[in-house]
Amino acid sequence: MQLTAIRRALLDRISDPELASRPPVAMIVAAEDATHFTSALSETFATGAVETHRFRVGLPMGEIVEGLNSVSGDSLATYPSMLARLVGEARAGRLQIQPRRILTMAEPLLPETRQAAEETWHAPIANMWGTSEAGVTAIGCFKGIGMHLTDDLVIVEAVDADGDPVPAGVRSHKVYVTNLFNPLMPLIRYEITDEVTLLDEPCACGSVHQRIADIEGRNDDTFIYGGGVSVHPHLFRSILGREPAISEYQVQQTPTGAEIIVCADGPVDLEALNHKLREALARSGCPEPTVKLNVVDSIPRLATGKLKRFLTL
Numbered sequence: 001m002q003l004t005a006i007r008r009a010l011l012d013r014i015s016d017p018e019l020a021s022r023p024p025v026a027m028i029v030a031a032e033d034a035t036h037f038t039s040a041l042s043e044t045f046a047t048g049a050v051e052t053h054r055f056r057v058g059l060p061m062g063e064i065v066e067g068l069n070s071v072s073g074d075s076l077a078t079y080p081s082m083l084a085r086l087v088g089e090a091r092a093g094r095l096q097i098q099p100r101r102i103l104t105m106a107e108p109l110l111p112e113t114r115q116a117a118e119e120t121w122h123a124p125i126a127n128m129w130g131t132s133e134a135g136v137t138a139i140g141c142f143k144g145i146g147m148h149l150t151d152d153l154v155i156v157e158a159v160d161a162d163g164d165p166v167p168a169g170v171r172s173h174k175v176y177v178t179n180l181f182n183p184l185m186p187l188i189r190y191e192i193t194d195e196v197t198l199l200d201e202p203c204a205c206g207s208v209h210q211r212i213a214d215i216e217g218r219n220d221d222t223f224i225y226g227g228g229v230s231v232h233p234h235l236f237r238s239i240l241g242r243e244p245a246i247s248e249y250q251v252q253q254t255p256t257g258a259e260i261i262v263c264a265d266g267p268v269d270l271e272a273l274n275h276k277l278r279e280a281l282a283r284s285g286c287p288e289p290t291v292k293l294n295v296v297d298s299i300p301r302l303a304t305g306k307l308k309r310f311l312t313l
Helices: 004-015 037-046 061-071 080-091 111-121 234-240 270-283
Strands: 025-030 051-056 075-078 101-104 125-131 135-139 147-149 154-159 174-179 190-192 246-254 257-264 290-295
Touching: 025 061, 025 080, 051 061, 061 080, 075 080, 080 101, 080 111, 080 246, 111 125, 125 147, 135 154, 234 246, 234 257, 234 270, 257 270, 270 290
Parallel strands: 025 051, 025 075, 075 101, 101 125, 257 290
Antiparallel strands: 125 135, 135 147, 154 174, 174 190, 246 257
16 A cells, blocks of 8 residues: 555556556655655655656745646645645636645645645545654545555554553544564554544445544644643634635644734634634633734745644643
């Protein structure tokens, strides 16, 4: 399953007469260099099989849009945070690509981002979960939401805070990972703080690999306030994600609430948004919460190109 995305592109070529005479063209908006194991893997094995065009995620949005329009490839691969911004560019009429498939990686793919991209391009979306310790740990199949674990190569145990297994349909506190393919540095029940939900329904693709829901965060993204008040990132996501004009955001925890910066494709009622966030924090147990909101042109990314959405104290 490590090369699922590449195999899908090659299957498209076989089944579509338009693609039969040429390699599939992939558009990638990510870090400039494939420094992470999962991205290096795809670049190594895709060479010659797929024509790839890579655009650095830190470029001005106008340059990224211009580059993508000039290529107009068959597939698009990018971080979920960048996918949300590209959706905004497409809705504004500036981005004119029509990808047949979309692959996201490296960050949580939130339901609102998936829905917006599907409505914009009517293309199937596959999310990928990769870790440096275990490679491509799970990948979507373009047949539905969620992902298949690569459980022929990795054992993933979804557990609660005490390390006990959680049943299907219950979000785990963390996972234990055991890799089966690395004899030089085997990892046995290595703890990773990603929160995983196992699914027991069969997939439309017919695969028997264990399914999991799209991963929405990590337990170390949780904000802990005075008095032991715990606020899960979903509190912020559920409010900010409903604002259609907001394409990107970052939440910095403060002692009494949060400072939030957002990128917007249109007008945002900051006062009303501030009120909703303060009310939600108060319901979670934060006494007299404070929230500061600012609209910015861009949000700094990590050296890998990823966006760190939640910054704890």
